[in-house]
Amino acid sequence: MANDPALSLNDFLTAVPPQGRLIGLDLGTKTIGLALSDLGRGIASPMETIRRKKFTIDAEYLLGLCAKHEVGGMVLGLPLNMDGSEGPRAQATRAFSRNLAQKTDLPVTYWDERLSTAAVTRTLLEADSSRAKRADAVDKMAAAYILQGFLDRLGHMGLDE
Numbered sequence: 071m072a073n074d075p076a077l078s079l080n081d082f083l084t085a086v087p088p089q090g091r092l093i094g095l096d097l098g099t100k101t102i103g104l105a106l107s108d109l110g111r112g113i114a115s116p117m118e119t120i121r122r123k124k125f126t127i128d129a130e131y132l133l134g135l136c137a138k139h140e141v142g143g144m145v146l147g148l149p150l151n152m153d154g155s156e157g158p159r160a161q162a163t164r165a166f167s168r169n170l171a172q173k174t175d176l177p178v179t180y181w182d183e184r185l186s187t188a189a190v191t192r193t194l195l196e197a198d199s200s201r202a203k204r205a206d207a208v209d210k211m212a213a214a215y216i217l218q219g220f221l222d223r224l225g226h227m228g229l230d231e
Contacts, residue, residue, distance in 0.1 A: 074164055075171035076178045085177035086143035094145045094217025096209055097163050103209030105217045106139055114217035116210035129173050144176055147183030147216040181220045
């Protein structure tokens, strides 16, 4: 997409430091789920859920967390439609990325997040989580699911290419 600052996978890997944490984001209309990788980029852990306020406030808080945890790059879940096309939520994610790029030099890439929330919700249901606990956990767990998928892909690079 024109003017989209998000990088391809290979460009992202060139732009981020060879080691260090990555942060995963599951952008919703009311919340942003966050997950953080370990330093070796093998495991994604749910971090927290931000209740969205205004973009500037949300971005400042997010970038503060990135600085605190020495994050080297961001992985944004891109909510594609099941047929691979982009709808309003994907466009909103791209707009968030464009706006964020004006506030930071941290490299950003997208990761297909189709079915991430459904998978996490199913897991929580299987664990017999209450509705209230599910609501609190689903966004940050979806962010971890997105980031883990990205980390797993990194772990397999070179093996299948």
